Structure formats: C-alpha cells, structure tokens
Amino acid sequence: MKSQEVGSMSHHMILWICVCVEIIFCACGESCFPPSFYATAPQEINAGHVLSKVYVVGCASQLKRVETSDPDFAIHLDGTIVALHSTEVPSAGRHFSVWAQDSDGRQSKMDVYISQKSTQPPKTGILRRFKRRWSPPPISIVENDNSGLSKDIERVGSDSSANHSVYYVISGPGVDKDPVGVFTVDKFSGMLRVHSAVDREEWPQFQIVVQVYDRFTNKETDLPLPLTVQVTDVNDNAPTFTGSLKFSVLEQSAGVVVGHVNATDRDETGTEHTKIKYTLLDGNDLFSIDAQTGVIKTRTATLDREVKDKHFITVEIRDMNGAPNGLFNTATATILLEDINDNPPVFSKTSLSVNVKENVEGETLLLRIPVEDKDLTKTPNWKSVFAITKGNDAGLFRIETDPDTNEGLLYLTKPLDYEKNKAVKLEVQARNEAELSGTQASWASIPIDVNVEDEDEGPEFMPANLTLRIKEGLPNGTVIGKYIAKDPETSSNTGIRYYEISDPASWIEVGESTGELKITNTVDRESHLVKNDMYNITVKAVDASAKTGTGTVFIIVEDVNDNIPLLPTHELIVCEKEGELGSVVLVAEDKDKTPFSSPFLFELRKPYEGEWTLSKLNDTAATLQQAGELPTGTTYTIPVLVKDLQGEGDTQTVTVKICRCQLNQCVASQTSTALGVGGILAMLLGLALLLLLCVLAAFFCVTGKDKPKHVDAHGSGGMLLKSNTEGPGEEVSNILIVPTSGIDQSVKGTAVDNGMFDTMNSMGVMNATSMAGAWQDSQQPFLQQSSDMLDMNSQHDFRAENNVFLLNQRDEATLQTWRTNGIYLDMKLNYLRTGEDGRYADDILHSYGFEGEGSVAGSVGCCSDQNPNDNLDFLNTLGPKFRTLAEVYNKK
Template identity: 55%
Template sequence: MRVHLVHRAVSKRQAQSGVLKRFKRRWSPPPFNILENTPEVRARAIETIVSDAEAQFRLYYTIGGPGVDQPPVGVFSLNRTGTLFVHKQVDREEFPRFTLTVRAFDKITNEERDEPLDIRIDVDDVNDNAPTFTGPQQYTVLEQSVVGTVVGKVNATDKDQAGTLHVKIRYSLKTGLDLFAIDPGTGVITTATNTLDREVKDKHLVVVEIRDMDGAVSGLFNTATATIAVGDINDNPPTFPQTSYTASIAENEMEKLILRIPIDDKDLITTPNWISKFVITKGNENGNFRIDTDPKTNEGLLYVSKPLDFEQTSNVNLEIMARNEAELVGTTAQWMSVPVNVVVNNVDEGPQFSAPTIRLNVKENTANGTLIGTYTALDPETKSSAGIMYFKATDPASWINVDRNNGELRVANTIDRESDFVQNGIYNITVRAVDASAKTGTGTVIIVVEDVNDNLPTLPARDLVMCEKEGELGSMLVTAEDLDRAPFSSPFSFSLPSDHDGKWSITKYNDTSATLKQMKELPTGRHTVPVDIKDLQGAGKTQTATVRICSCRNNQCIVNPNSVSFGPMGLLALLLPLFLLLLLGLLLGFFCMTKTEKKEIDDIGDNGGILLKSNTESPGEEVDHSLIAGPYIVTDSVVKGSVKGVNSAWLASNGSGTLGAKTTNPIYNFDVVTSDLGQFSSGRYNQFEENYMGNSEGFDNRYLTQDSTYLHNWQTNGLYLNKKLTFLGGEDDGRYAEDVVLRHAYEGVGSAAGSVGCCSDFGDDDNLDFLNGLGPKFKALGELSRKK
C-alpha cells in the first residue's frame, strides 16, 4: 500500500529581513498496526512514508526511536525512500505501542525539508495468555451454614488486551459440586447444603477452573485447588466418661484436692466451644466445696474449701454440671450433670470449745481472784469434758488466770481500761484445751472492759499563754482532760476555790473547757491559778493552771530585747570562768604543796658568800662543817638574744624565810636578798639586765643551763620586786629584816642581826656563833624548833 500525504494547513513564514521564503507543508500519516507474535523470517515492509516536500525536492528519509535505535533495538527500519520494515516478532504484553520519529532531508543539500514526524505503530493483541489465579485459594465457612452462605471469592487476571474476549473469564467448579457452587461471572463460592459438619470433616478441597474467551472451548484456561475449612460452632456439649464419681476426705481437712473429673468434648480444642466450666448445682449449700478447671487437661478439680465434721456429716452428695465458655448453638442437646458422692472419714480430733469465741464483760479495777466466767471444751467423739485441761495461750497483760481443771477465768492483776493493751475497750486472750491424747483445741475470750470513774479530770502540764492587750483584761481557754469515758468524764464543772485572791474568774465554755479571765491588772510573767475541776460524777480536785502573761505577736510571746534570759548554754558560759578559776586555785595549791627538789652547789672557794645547808634550826647545836657548801656556780645556758636567769626554784628552797641572807654572784655581779617576801635583787638588777640580757655576746654561755621558764619567772618577779624595793624601809628606819634594803658595801654592822661576813671565812668553819645573831625572826623560829 502506498500512502500519499496531503496538505492539512498552509503557513507562511517571513524572515526578519522581511523577505518571503518557501513554506513547508505538514505531513501526518495515520497510525500503523502490526500483529503481535508474528514470526518474521525476513524483513517485511509495513508502509511507505512520503513527505509533501517530495513534489519540489529530492528527499531521503531517516527514522529513530524505541524499536529502532532504542530498546528493543532492531525491530523496525526505514530505507531512504521511506519504506518502513519490521524485522522481529513483538509481544504486545511487553510493548503494546511504538512511537517513531521520521525526518526528511534534501539529497543534494542535506537540508531538512520538512518538520520531524512522529508515527505510531500499534501492536494488535492475540489470545496468547491464559488467565491466572491471584491470591491464596483458602476459605472458611462455619459448619451447619445455610444454603447460599458465601464461602469466598476466586480472583483471577489475564494479561491480554482489556475489553476483549481474550480477557473475559468464566469460573467453574470441577469437584465438590454437591457441597459448594460458584458464580461463573464473579467467581464467588457459596454453600450448596446446610449439612457441613466440622466434627465429620473439617476441610474440603475443590477444583476451580478459569477460562477466557468467556468460557469458549477455544479459550485458554487454568485450574487451581481451593481449600475450604469448616469452622466450629458449639454444637457439642461436654460429656462425662462415667455416670457417677466417688471421693473421700478426712474430717477437718481443707483446701485439699479430692477428685479429678474428666470430660469429652468434640468441639475445637482450646476454643470457648471446648473449654469447660464446672458448677456444683447441689449439695454445697454450706460452701464446703469448690471446683476449678485444669487449663491443660480441661478436667474438673474438686476441692474441700471448708473442713467437714464427721460427727455432723459423714456423707455429702454433690451434683456437678459441665458447661462451656460459649453457649450451645445448632443443637438440641443440653448441658450434662454427674453425681459425686463425698465420704467424710472420722479422725481422732482435739477438744472443741463450746464456741470459737465468747464475750465477757468485766469492770476495770475488779478485785484479783474475781470469777468472770468459764470457758470449757468437749471431746467431739465422746461429747464429754472429762480429762481435758485448760491453759492460757496468750494474755498480753497477764490479767487473767485460767483454772486448768475446769476452765474458770479469774482476775489475776488489776484490769485497767486506759491501758495500751486495751483497744476500743476490748482485751483478748486465747485459751488452749488439751485432752488425754495431747490433742489441742483453741478458743478466744473477748473481754469487754467496762469503765469506772478511776481517773480525775486534769489540766495539761504546760504554760498557758495570755497575751496582754492595752486597756483590757486578758482571758484564755482552760481545757481539762479525763482518761475515763462517759458518763465518768465530761461535761466538766470549773470553779475557783472559795479562798481565791480575786485576781481571776472562771466561766464554763463547753463540756471540757472554761474561760479564765483576769479581774485585776497583773504584771507580765508566770502566775499560778488554782482551779477546781470535777467530772460528771462530781469527782475531781483542785488543779493548778500556770498562766504566762506576756506581750504577743501572732499569739506568740515576744521576748523583751532589754531583758536577758539564759538557756543551758548561757548558764554554762557563766559557770565556765568560775570553773577555770577553781582549777587555777587547785593548780597553785598543788605547786605550793609539792616538795622542791634539793640541789647541791659545789664550793669553788673565794666566791664571796657561804650558804649553810642544815636541818638544825635551834641555836647552840653543832653543825658539821661539811654541810656548809661554798658559793654556787651558775651553769645555765644562754639563748642568743636573751638570758636565762638564776634557778629561782633553788633560791626559794634555800634562801626563802632567812632574814638578811644574801648571795653574791661574781658572774652576774648582783645581789640576791631573801626574806619572807621571796627573792629580790638590789638595784644592780637593772645593770645586769643592761649589760647581759641585752647583749648575749658578752655573756659566757656555759653559765646558763636552766630552762627558759625560770628565766621568765626571774625577769617578771625581779622587775616587780625591783620597783617595790623603792617603797620599802631602810636600815635607818629601825626595821629589821622585813622591809630592809641592804646596800652592797654594808653587811649589817651595828644591826641586831650582825654581819654575815664570817660565813666567807673558810678558816673558821666550826665557828657557828653567827647563828646567835640572825635576828628576832630567826630566834622565834628557833624557839619553835626547841619546843619540838
């Protein structure tokens, strides 16, 4: 077939220069068709494409697009003259259409003489695809469903061209036609009977065919097996394998499994149609039994939940019904029941009290030994109390005695209703009964403690705060308490004693409180007010209310900033200095009473003074000259920049209390005078301090070895005494030894004490006559020693 293209429109184009050029005509061939799956042994011409420009030019043609130079490559080709060829068969389901672009060029100038043209090639369908099933072919329908119940829908598809007979599918069943039916056009499966029974057959397999071409014999088809499961309904009640059951139980046992009851159920296991529920329909009026379901075996489990008494009941007949969680449907059957005979076996029991608990009313403060009741027990077999003994099991406050032979309960100690052992007026004890075979029974005695008026109303032991108000008298509420209960407690009566001082008045406020009011101006501080308080029975006594009158802020006392109040720490702070002072006195006394260590001073000769070591204090006694030591040598050391002084402890032990005794230190070159006032120095102390203490380099360190404490004491006492000496009397004042300042070159010539220069004479060691002239004080000391 040769195709000629005609003009569809004529357009004029004008160049920018305004010169008219040749216009191109538009060429537009109709779509071409090819048949899919056509075997191509050699290239087959399809159409010839001609451009309208061929009337003026000699043209050649080119083609491109899918099927030519794009995938799938090589399906089509176009020769230079415009003939279109097909080279390969095409699958429409993969490539239903091709769109190619054809161009026309001048053979001489290669100039494109027409606009590019898109041509369409449609692939025509052939019925080369059979219909296929989509989705699983599995369905479920309940047993005993009515005819026409929808089971499910068969889904299928066909790849051929839509809207043609190639894809029009027809459904049919090849098997199971006696139970099911299928709609040929929609593929919906329905039931064809109402006799489906899961317990007979729970699954059906049917063959379904799908065929295109609307079921024509020439149509393509496929088949599949559909699985139709039959769902369960509770159309079978549980049944018992036996017609009756028997169980036994010992009396007094409880919470014990006594019987397992198996059942049969044809319904689907583990579903509510199969799971059993058991009910005791008869014989359990007293609630002695309960029945549960074993979740694994679906059996009934019969328990004794409350103990049985053989003496009262030796045999129990029960009736037990088995049900399902789901109700029965689709059947006329009913729930089934089975009888169960429970035999109670007798055992030797312990004694049993007449009642598990008894109540006894007892007044508090009942006299000891008072009988308040009897609590006895019986042997269940013999119905006798013979041989039974009674004991207390619990008695928290030890208030009750139990007679072991007859169970009499008597008061053992004072019963107090206000005790912590009593709760809401109730006090409990437990009693144990023991028979001859050592079996026991226990009972409880509830003692209701009745109140008596054994407590008086009292006021709380705390200060009552009354706030001062300018221009008016204060008042406050006074509240009393009574541990008793009505009618031995409130309402209370309040009054002041007949001999009250008239400073206060009191009026009743409510059953437990009264208003206490000032009648006169009273100073701030604490005041005690006697108040008579009585209970409803008139029992009471005078109570003392402590009232604290103060200035208040927000109903709280304000502490006066000008006043001083001491708490425990304040008192401790005041007592601490006194304690320290006392401790200082004790330390001073200790040092004064401690015996000073004796120190021997070597005699180096010709050093000026002689110290006499002697315990003999009476005149005229011979003194061993070996006891008289020579002048001492100071061996204290010097610390650079300071001087440690003479051993003041030694001076105190050897020179104190001796009138006129004097020691000359050749190294220090100053005098030490001892008297009842202690040691003191002459005016040369200052010179020593200047020369040596201020310049340690000029002092021989080997003479100072004493502790620095003695230096400090020497410096302090020396300075003090040096100043005091200026106020003491001299020799010219006729005062001996007590307050006499001795000049260095004057050693007592003409004084009553005489000179002590003899002591430096080593050649006269045995001459002790100087002891007779040591002054009045020494003579007095000698007289005292003589009396001993």
C-alpha cells in the same frame, strides 16, 4: 513522467474509492465509523481546535455514545473531532482510538492518526504540492505469522515521484531500532515488507518514518511520512491466575463470600481474547463461583470444621468467554473452615467422688475433673470455665481451670468436720469462655460426692469464743461464768482439764475440773491492758488422751465510778500582766467515762476566798484568777473542791506561783522585801558590822609597813547607810570584802581548802586555774594591769613566768587581806562601769525613789551579799543593788 503521474493519480483515486466504499458500508452496516481515520494538525493545538470531521451521514441518529482513548480529544455524534485541551503533535504523529455504540448496543472502533502539518517554506527549485499529501492506506500485520517468508505489506508512494526520480528510506522501531530488521522497504518501488513474526504483546504497533529522496540530488522531495503499522492480535495467550488462592470462612456459614479468584490475559483488552469465564471443576455441592467475577461463596450450612477443617476445589479460567476453542488454565484453591463454639465441654464421666479426712488444712487439691471439647484448642471456644453450682454454701471449696490440660481443679479451702457433716454433695458446671453458637446443646454439669473421714480430735470449746460482761472492781472469788469443752466424737466433757494460756493482768482463775471463771485480782477498766473496754484470756482444754483444744474468752469490762476527778499536782504559773490580774486554768482529769466523769463541779475553799476567784471554763476546766494584786514571787497553795457528775470528789490543793514571765516561762525576778521589824533589825546589825569593819581597817592602816598586808577575814559584808535623800546615798569606801584564792595547796583551812576558788568566765574578767599555788590567766593585759595595782606584802614573793603569776606563801595569816579584797572589788567595779548595759541583764541600773518597802532593789544588808560557798560566783550574778553600789563607789 506523464505515465508516472497518471499511475500515481490512478492509485490515489483507488484509495479514495475504497474509503468512500467503507464509509458507505459502515453507514449501512454495523458501524457509522470507518476502521481508521487520518488527519493533519499543527504542532501545537489549542483547546477548541476542530481537527477534522468524520462523515457519518445516514447513521448519526443511531449513535448513542462515542468515547475516545485520548483525554485531549473528543468526537461529537456528528463526527467532528475537537481538541479539549491545549496539546502538541510530535513529529512522529499521534494516535488514539474511538469507540462508538449505537442504539441497538452494537459497538465499533475507529483508529485516528494525526500527523504534523509542515510549516517549512518550499525549497528553491522544488515544486511542492500543498493541497494533497502522500499517504498510504492503514497498514496492519498479524502477530506471530511464522510462515518463514518475507511478505509484502503495502506500497508507499510520494506525489513527488511524478516529477522526480525518487527512492525511499525507512527508519524507526522494527527497522533500525529494536526489534531491528523486522521491516524493510524496496528502495525504488516503495514496497514495505515484513521479514519475521511479531508478538503483539511485546510490540502492539510500530511507528515508522518514510522519507523520499531525489535519486540524483539525494535531496528530499517531500516531507517525511509517519507510518503506523498495527499488529493484529491473535488469541495466543491463555489466562493466568494472580493473587493468593487460599481462603477461609466460618463453619456452618451458607451464602457467605469465601474469597475472590483473580486472573489476567495478555491478549488485547476489550476483545474476546481477554474475556475470561470462571468455572469450578469440583466441590460444586459446597461452593459456587461467579463466572464473570470469580467470587467464591458457600452453598450450604453443613460445613463442619470438626468433621473436615480444610477443603480443596479446582478452578478453571478460560478466555473467549468460555468458548470451547478458548485457551484456559486450572488451579486448586484451598478453603479453611474457621471454628465457632458449636461444641460445649463434655465431662468424660457421669459422676465423681473423693474422700478427705476431717481437719485437713485449707488450699488442698482434692480432685481433677477432666472434660473434652471438639472445638479448636487453646481458643476461647475450647477453654473451659468451671463453677460450683450446688453444695458450697459454706464456702468450703473452690474450683479453677488448669490452663494446660483444660481440667477442673477442685480445692478444699476450709477444714471439714466429720461430726457436723459426714458427706458433702457438690455439682460442678463446665462452660467455655465464648458463648455457644450454631448448636442446640447446653452447658453440662456433673455431681461430685465429697466423703469426710473421721479422726480422733481434741476437745472443742462451746462456743469457740465466749463473751462475758462484768463490772470493774468485783470482789475476788466472784464467779463470772463457765467455759467448758466437749469431745467432738462423744459430745461429753468428762475427764477434760482446763488451763489458762494467756491472762496478761492475772485477773481471772479457771477451774481446772469445772471450767469456772473466777476473779482473782481487782479488774480495773482503766488499766492499759483493757482495750476499748475489752479484756481477753485464752483457755486450753486437755482430754484423757492428751489432745488439746483452745478457746478465747472476751470480757467486756463495764465502768463504775471508782475514780474522782484530779487536778494537776505540779506547780502552776500565774504570769503578771501590766494592768491585768493574773489567772491560770485548772484542768481536771477523771479516768472514768460518762456518766461517771464530766461535767465537773469546781469550788474554791477557804482561806483564799478573798484573794482568789474560781469560775467554770468548760466541762473539765475552771479558771483560777487573782481577786486583787498579790506579791510577785509568792507561792500559794489553794484548796479546790472538784466533783464529778455523780457528786463524787474531794478537796485538792493547787500550788500556784506568781512571777514575771517571758514566753510563758518564769524568769529571775528582783524580789521586793517589805521592811518590817525583822528588816529594821537586819539593817541595824549590818550597820554595826560596817562600823566594826571600818575600825579594823583603820587599825591595819596604822600598824602596817610600807607594803601593807593583804588580809581578809573569813566572811564579811557591807551595806548602804539609810539616807533621807532620794539620791544614791553617801559615798561608801572600799568596804565590801571579796574572798580571794590563789594560795598554795599545802595550806589547810584556807579559801582553797574551803572550796572558795572558782573561775570568772561568766563576767569575762579572769580565766584562772588552780595549779598548786599558781595563777594561770589567758588574759595577759588584764593581769599586767592587776600586777601594777597589787601591793604585795614582804611575806609574799611574786614573779611572772610565761603569763603565770607565782605566789609563795610565807605566812598563812597574811594571805587574806582587806587590801586584796579591795583590789578585786575595784577591778569588778571598773569593769562593770565600762561594760555595755545590755550585756548582763542583772547588771542594768534601776532607779528607785527610796530603799524602803516596795523597792525592787530590796535590802543591801551585809548578809545579803554572802554566798553560801563563799566563792566568787556571786560577782557574776549580783543584782541591781550591786550596780547601785558600784555607781556610788565610782563617783569617788
């Protein structure tokens, strides 16, 4: 046991001596840091925790920059390792790298390994040493070692081997995890061996856990040791290209970036094994490449797409910074030249010509103009734009581009005239849609001769449109002008005949051989055929070869004072207004225009100067107003003198009616008749007739049987007797005779035959239809009431069938009776008495003081109640005088 302890102590002393030697060597050599450093820490590390300190005595002042690969830790220039953030140390340990740079620019690297401190209490019966921990020196192997034999790497040993008989067990990646079987350990000696080659690019390091057990108890005699085996990189991977190797650049560009070649290397980053140098193996006269970045640029401006639009160059990438022993790869990069408009369109010929007949219709294609352009087709650098720069002042031509062939298309837009111009010289320029770039060339032009071919033409009017100015009303036969045509070839008008094509009003005659224009009918500017004082005719000219030509004559018709202002001829309405004198506006019209029309002069002529006044309203109207109160319903014819601005005019009659209005329209008025001599005579005549009727009625009452006859004379009437009182007058018996109907159609000379039978729908009393001697009524209750009132004569048989009363005539003389008339009058009076006041306007009662002059009821003489047709329609339109009579009668 002592020998083992002594051996273990000697082993540790050798390790420490080596570390000290390395530290001293680093202090005096290239770096202040050792290649690797080991430290312990608790499982949880707080921010600011000092992990350990690397001794950099003697060279700390030479350090310029120190960086770590782990952002959780930092190292000061004095070698102190500090935790920047709170972090954890896994059971397998933690590893990071430190890079240092001194003032001379030399760089060095140190690997820091942190293992977890044990927090377990010491096991019973096992003596543990806490002041020192078993740990091997840094272990590394070279990748891709294909010697084919197992190799010893390093011996691991535990301090517990001094007190125990131990054996070692390893686990982890490379042992019992992928890649399995790479490492083994000698169970009793602790020698670590490698058995196969390892690819660093796949497994840059292995984290192996070494455990030590007592041989007899199989219990761990020490804490597990995390062991890191680094795989040292060798330059076994050549750099490879990444990304596309296709680039493009504008032609004629110098010093312009074409593209960026990208490459990568799988070997260890930061070493010469991954330091790549870029080289062009060809194309160096046109392009260059940056050796460190791989950026390709153009060298010259002579790159011409029209000469060569695509270039291929070979690029080499070599590691070891381009050293001859470096690994490399090559690839071909493709560079496309993009087009610029450095070539204008060029005409394939130096000049062009074309022949065209005169009078050819417009929009005719005359010529195709070919051009050549070396720029990229179907692009704005290639597409041509043509323009006529000379010779098209009259606008006879136009030009456009054929989108498929890029040719110019020259069109004729108007017919050409050989007699005016036998040839037209044009100049056409060709441009591109894009402006020129990278060239000193300019846009090209080409001359084009258009030769006009002659053909026999019809006569032409000179001018094509003739304008004449005449006054309206010129006498027939007046020559207003001459319109002649000439032969375009001979400039002669010999043998040309003239004819009218259009003369809507037949006002003008054209001389067949002379072309003179004469008035044949009176020209009226006010005609509807004259538009804006303009009248047009069309004339045709025919030469000896029957060729024709047409022309238009525009005749401006000047106004003369041939119209006087006219007043309206229809009846004008003067509406009565309460407390105002009625008036009406007279508007005069004059078909002439200024100065032969308005303003007008209005003057009222006798004999109405005392009843009406006339005042000017505006230039074309005057107001006619009552000078005093005039009778309603009277129509007046009033003479009014109207003159225009030139004093031309005449006296005209205006018809005016005074009436009551509703919505500015006359309504039926109740006439008021003054009782002059004629009125008194009419009243006396009515009174005499009334007395006669009373005598006749008494006679029939005395001589009648039980059932009196129903007799009605052909025409009767009644009137109210004049009373000195202001009341409604004396009671009047059933004296008004109302014609009736309902007789058989076979009877001639009766009321039916005289057209006296009519319906009473407007009064709502009856709806009777003449049916061959029958009455048919749709109002059954009314008929039932009427049948009770009828006192039929023995000479008449009445029977009711299906609401139809049938009356058979036995004696024509007895059909018309006063009794029958009284029955219908009684029915009418009762109906009106029970009707609503607002139902029929003419039936409203009107109170008045007396029935003399000024009474709105007028006369109630016998003749005023007679209907011209002697039918029953008057019952529907009887006015206030009938209502007054009804009121008097019903008081009985």
